[in-house]
Amino acid sequence: MARKDPKDLRSARWFAPDDLRSFGHRSRMMQLGYAEEEYRDRPVIGVLSTWSELNTCHSHFPERVQDVKRGVAQAGGFAVEMPTLSVDESFTKPTSMLYRNLLAMETEEMIRSHPLDGVVLMGGCDKTTPGLIMGALSAGVPMIFLSAGPMLRGNYAGKVLGSGSDAWKYWDERRAGNIGDDEWQGIQAGIARSAGTCMTMGTASTMTAIAEAMGLSLPGSSSIPAVDSAHQRMSAACGRRIVDMVWDDMTPDMIVTDAACRNAAIVAMATGCSTNAVVHLIAMARRAGVSLTLDDLDALGRSTPLIANVRPAGKDYLMEDFYLAGGLSALMKQLENMLDCSAMTVSGKSLEENLKNARVYNSDVIRPLSNPVYHEGSLAVLRGNLCPDGAVMKPAACDPRFHFHEGPALVFDSYPEMKAAIDDESLDVTPDHVLVLRNAGPQGGPGFPEWGMLPVPKALIRQGHRDMLRLSDARMSGTSYGACILHVAPESFVGGPLALLQTGDIVRLDLPGRRLDMLVDEDELARRREAWISPKPRFERGYGYMFARHVTQADQGCDFDFLQSDFGRTVGEPDIF
Known part of the structure; x- marks a missing residue:
């Protein structure tokens, strides 16, 4: 070259x-x-950091920026830090997903408008990974993604705690009256012990794994704990490598191909990935001109075993254990015969070369294909008269008894309505009911919030029940679990069939057949459709106004229609100064 x-x-x-x-x-x-x-005659490298003082997952980024800049200088480049929208998961309301596309726009425009020859993208907290990558793919300059890394294991009273997953679990016990104030405070203090992202295989670790499997991160980088000294060394290595990528003119289109996106999807399924991976993978692929569909992901889900024994889909381990067991490289080595190992990566080497020396150090954490955690991958895509454009479920994270279920719907039109009802112990509900939340999709939420793991009603909690079938056009946290059907498309707010469902209607789930239907005859549905009234828009000004008019539905990745690769052209790089 x-x-x-x-x-x-x-x-x-x-x-x-x-x-x-x-x-x-x-x-x-x-x-x-x-x-x-x-800086003259040297590659100018933008270090795009999603740090803020309210982004707990990225609290170590100010130090890591210096490590990246050190690596850039070692390789003869000139580094400049460029702060970007932080999009933290913990505090942003109504949901950080509302701002993923804003981060993608900012990233693309920041790169286009400044004298940057290449970029190191620093993210990890859920939406920062896809947002940064989507924007950089559209901008087209050489790029490397540097993951924030997971936090240390949680701990309380000798119990290992996993972020998110154990919060939901112990909250149910507190609602049941089984946990007092002191224990609750101890769990609160012990569940997040260091800088870094959730240490379960939630959306953060799912998306950083996808970035590495897609070839956009250096080998082994996505699994390194945030506070491990190896993370500092990897940060400097990213700085050195991006300089060589600029000299070699190694742009993202050389890396993010059909094969790379397929590899990323297979790896996601094998990790027990977050359901959010569906939305982000489709959006990222389409920014690169790769047509990835829900049906493609379902097919890969059927044929890819889950081999990462990491919560919540796995039962026993957390991301620190996964790293010590060999990390993502070791998992990909197990999948080598399923992957296209000729795919190029940001290392300048093929996936085959990167995996040459990878090995598993704990075969219970990273299982062999002959002994998977679950025989299929993490995700299933459903179709039916409730979701003609698809819905998503995570079979490995719920009891198999829910894989085929019929029950009456209990429908809520808003999150506040649902929240008030489920704490009412006189609520007329049984374990066979299907809890339904609507108006929680991309436009209805607004922004597609993580409301899909609807709380089990307190009346059922006190009876000892901890799961039931739940259905919504919302998302759920990747750290969540249970019999939750999500991403119903089209969403109810724009008149999708979920808007026509009524309390008492029978809902049928046939997971093996990939079907989700309401058992209501077509004449009755036609009458309901005729009577349906479109709700008022959520926004009348600003970014939200633009979001509502241009965001695509869940099955299309929830990107803005005008930012997808097949929408017009960009006046890219003429001398317009």
């Missing part, structure tokens, strides 16, 4: 010409304290 000439660097368009505009650029660099020899 021919190395790029310094005069052909993208940043040279800002700094090299002998004209007034470039005079201004060089002058302002001097204002920042930089001499020309520090």
Whole structure:
């Protein structure tokens, strides 16, 4: 591969010409304290950090930025930190998903509008991984994704706690009256012990695994705990590698191919991935011009065994255990015959070369194909008269008795209505009921919130029940579990069939047949459809106004229609200064 000439660097368009505009650029660099020899004829690397003081998962990023910049300098590049929208999962309301596309837009425009030859993308907390990658794929400059890494295992009174998963579990026990204030406070203090993302195989670890399997992260990087010194060394390695990628003009289109997206989907299924992976994978693939569909993902889910014994789909271990067992490289080694190992990665090597020396150090954490946690992958896609465009379920994370179920619907039109009802111990509900929440999709939520793991009604909790079939057009946290059907499309807010379901209607789930239906005759549905009234828009101004008019449905990845790769063209890189 021919190395790029310094005069052909993208940043040279800002700094090299002998004209007034470039005079201004060089002058302002001097204002920042930089001499020309520090950045002229060197790759300028943007370090895009999603840090904020309210993003608990990324609290170590200020130090890691310096590690990345150290690596860039070692390789002869010039690094600049570029803060981006943080999109934290813990505090953003109504949901961080509302702002994933805003982060993607900001990332793309920040890269396009600044003298950057390549970027290191620093994310991890759920929506930052797909948001950064979507934007950088559209911008098209060389890129590496650096994962925040999972936090340390949680601990309370000798019990190992997994973020999210154990919060739901112990909250049910507290609602049942089995946990007092002191124990509840102890769990609260012990469940999140360090910087880093959720240490279960939630959306954060799912998406960073997908980024690595897609070839966008250096081998082994996605599993390193945030506070492990190996994370510092990996950060510097990303800085060194991105400089070489710029000289080699190794752009994302060389990496994110049909094969890479298929590899990522297979690996996601084998990890026990979050249901959110469906939405983000489709959106990321389509930014790269790869047509990935729900049916493609369902087919891979049927043929890929779950081999990562990590909560919540696994039963025993957390991400720190997964890392020590060999990490994602070891898991991918187990899947080698299922993957396209000729796929190129940001390391400059094929997947086959990257996996050459990978091995499993604990075969209970990372199972062999002959002894999977679950015989199929993590996700199943359903179709039927309730979800003509699809719905998603996580079979491995619920009791098999729910894989075929018929029961009467108990329908709620809003989250506050549902929340008030489920704590009413006089609620007329049985374990056979199907709890339904609607108006919680991309437009209805607004923003597609993680409300899909509906709480089991308190009356049933006190009877000892801990799961029941639940149905919504919402998402749920990747750390969640249970018999939850999600992402019903089209969503009810835009008139999807879920809007026509009424309390008492019988809902039938046939998971092996991949069917989800309401047992209501077509004439009655036609009458209900005629009587349905479209709700008022959630937004009348600002970003939300744009979001509501351009966001696609769950089966299309919830990206903005005007940002997908087949929508028009971009006036990309002419000299417009």
